[in-house]
Amino acid sequence: MLEIRDLSASIDGKPILNGIDLVVPTGEVHAIMGPNGSGKSTLSYILAGREGYAVTGGEVRLDGVDLLTLAPEERAAAGLFLAFQYPVELPGVGNANFLRTALNATRRARGESDLDAVQFLKLARAALRDLAMADDMLKRNVNVGFSGGEKKRNEVLQMAILKPKFAILDETDSGLDIDALKIVAGGVNALRGPGFSALVITHYQRLLDHIVPDRVHVLAGGRILRSGGPELARALEESGYAALGLEAVSEDTAAMAAP
Amino acid sequence: MSAAFAETGLPSRKLEAWKYTDLRPLAALAPAPAPEIVDTAALAADLPPLPGPRLVFVNGRRAASLSVPPPADMVADLATEGDPARFAPAPLAALNTQFAQDGAAIHVPAGHDAGTLALVHLTIAEDAAPVFVHPRHRIALAQGATLTLIEYAGGRGVYWQNPVVEIVLAPGATLRHVRIQAEDRESFHTATIFVDLLAGARYDAFTLGLGARLARSETHARLGGAGAIAHLAAVQLLRGTQHGDITSVVAHDAPGCASRQTVKNVVDGHARAVFQGRIEVARAAQKTDGYQMSQALLLSPDAEIDCKPELEIFADDVKCSHGATIGALDPEQLFYLRARGIPEAAARAMLVRAFLAEAIEAVSDDAARTLLVRAIDAWWEGAR
Numbered sequence: 001m002l003e004i005r006d007l008s009a010s011i012d013g014k015p016i017l018n019g020i021d022l023v024v025p026t027g028e029v030h031a032i033m034g035p036n037g038s039g040k041s042t043l044s045y046i047l048a049g050r051e052g053y054a055v056t057g058g059e060v061r062l063d064g065v066d067l068l069t070l071a072p073e074e075r076a077a078a079g080l081f082l083a084f085q086y087p088v089e090l091p092g093v094g095n096a097n098f099l100r101t102a103l104n105a106t107r108r109a110r111g112e113s114d115l116d117a118v119q120f121l122k123l124a125r126a127a128l129r130d131l132a133m134a135d136d137m138l139k140r141n142v143n144v145g146f147s148g149g150e151k152k153r154n155e156v157l158q159m160a161i162l163k164p165k166f167a168i169l170d171e172t173d174s175g176l177d178i179d180a181l182k183i184v185a186g187g188v189n190a191l192r193g194p195g196f197s198a199l200v201i202t203h204y205q206r207l208l209d210h211i212v213p214d215r216v217h218v219l220a221g222g223r224i225l226r227s228g229g230p231e232l233a234r235a236l237e238e239s240g241y242a243a244l245g246l247e248a249v250s251e252d253t254a255a256m257a258a259p
Numbered sequence: 260m261s262a263a264f265a266e267t268g269l270p271s272r273k274l275e276a277w278k279y280t281d282l283r284p285l286a287a288l289a290p291a292p293a294p295e296i297v298d299t300a301a302l303a304a305d306l307p308p309l310p311g312p313r314l315v316f317v318n319g320r321r322a323a324s325l326s327v328p329p330p331a332d333m334v335a336d337l338a339t340e341g342d343p344a345r346f347a348p349a350p351l352a353a354l355n356t357q358f359a360q361d362g363a364a365i366h367v368p369a370g371h372d373a374g375t376l377a378l379v380h381l382t383i384a385e386d387a388a389p390v391f392v393h394p395r396h397r398i399a400l401a402q403g404a405t406l407t408l409i410e411y412a413g414g415r416g417v418y419w420q421n422p423v424v425e426i427v428l429a430p431g432a433t434l435r436h437v438r439i440q441a442e443d444r445e446s447f448h449t450a451t452i453f454v455d456l457l458a459g460a461r462y463d464a465f466t467l468g469l470g471a472r473l474a475r476s477e478t479h480a481r482l483g484g485a486g487a488i489a490h491l492a493a494v495q496l497l498r499g500t501q502h503g504d505i506t507s508v509v510a511h512d513a514p515g516c517a518s519r520q521t522v523k524n525v526v527d528g529h530a531r532a533v534f535q536g537r538i539e540v541a542r543a544a545q546k547t548d549g550y551q552m553s554q555a556l557l558l559s560p561d562a563e564i565d566c567k568p569e570l571e572i573f574a575d576d577v578k579c580s581h582g583a584t585i586g587a588l589d590p591e592q593l594f595y596l597r598a599r600g601i602p603e604a605a606a607r608a609m610l611v612r613a614f615l616a617e618a619i620e621a622v623s624d625d626a627a628r629t630l631l632v633r634a635i636d637a638w639w640e641g642a643r
Contacts, residue, residue, distance in 0.1 A: 048598050051590065076600035088595045092613025101609065102599035109600060158599060 007058035016042045018222035031200045034219035044170040048082040077109030079165030083155040090142035127160045148175030156187040167198040173207035185210030205237035270350045279533040280504045293318035293390035300324040313377035319392035337364040352451040355423040359395035369401035377409040384416030394422040400432035407435040419447040428460035435463045437627040442470035458484030469496040475504035482516035490519040497530035504533040511544035524555040526562035537569040551581035
């Protein structure tokens, strides 16, 4: 279970999150929607432990573990996974080496033994097949020369291999055509079960047709302004944020949200 | 070596070519000739894993017990007099000429592919006063001949290793030269390499420098025949207070030649890296293609790199370019790796290896590449 209590944060002294309360019980998938600059990506980065943000109040616990005091790798070891909105390119780092290093680091944190190259390849090839990805994806450098859709699939591949307890998908649907969207959604749905929960950040209802959330939250101005069932996402899609009394924030604020 | 000799014999920083590398700590050492080690067989564990023929030198003397000799027709008489004009810009080569005792003279006959040969230097100065060794090698490849030469330098204690390698490549000959400098961190290592390339010859060098308190690798390549190609690649890994200097001078004396000088520096702690690259294009050397690039990754706020590109061009139809990049590890890349559960130290190591990957992969000899990777891994292990 992920518990976010009264979380406030700022970048360079400018408040971005203003008291977020959000609980995602184990086994559930929640969606966060919201206008540009509402703080969605800031929330995902703060959960994952990226530098450059000042947490000014509140707490975040994953199954009781205080995440905010942990280094990014310790959060990953605790079972957290962030599918990046903009996955970085790692020239010179082979995808297979990267995935195996990450998997073995995760396994060690769980008290499991390392997988050797053969065991890893077997597991990785199965995961690639499930995501309709070519085997040569493993030979390429991480995200280098990948299309937008390939990068997002590579994020979901990492998630499928690392099997986190809690995943944050930050606009994983952006840049995907409908076929890729279905594949990515299938990858997320395959992980759904009593030991997995997720926070899906998106602008569009489209993704939520394929990853049907248990709850939908609307984030604006750094706060959760409304929560509801999947019907809330459809209402937003039809009438927009303004109809719900939610003002889109100004471009300035939107720019500030990206450090 | 007397103190008076050290003062006059070692180049000072007043010389432009030595502006960034100060040899006064070496002069202060006042090293003496290295004594002979009688029981060389006991040093077998110090040898790097190099299969195939190898000539091993211990304290500058050939150690038959550790060597696996190449075919007899490859070994020639060693001449140590040197060409005064050629040696003029390299004062340490002149010193080598004065003190050289032993070395290898290798000759590969025309059209012959001689495979791989290793030259290994071990210098042992434990429990003794500082010593010096001046190895002298001469490598000659006849027309169309091919050789991969792996040089390895390591040792224990306080010493100064000052090798000179003279290389002559006849028309169409190809030499791949992989050099690994993994000397004791208390030692000094200054190498001077002279390469003469005739028409269509090719020299592919890769130098890895990660040992020694102070190291300099100085290459003088002369492209004297049309269509010759020289690629001087180097990687330096420096930390603590290490000083590493890669200096190369490429003289284009003939038309249609190509040269590449590519250096990657990884500098941590208070260490200092130097790259001096010079391209000289003579009036006759039309259609020269010269390229030079220095890239540096500074891992600490106190790490330093000094880059000095020099281009001297007298021909009017040439393509010469140079560049330098200096940066730190990318925090976004580091965060991405850590967010996947990879601990910070391992993530940093991964990104540094990635920075070096392209250069290492370009080394075609499997044994040499394996040795390079091992040396780099050992450097990382020692960093922790």
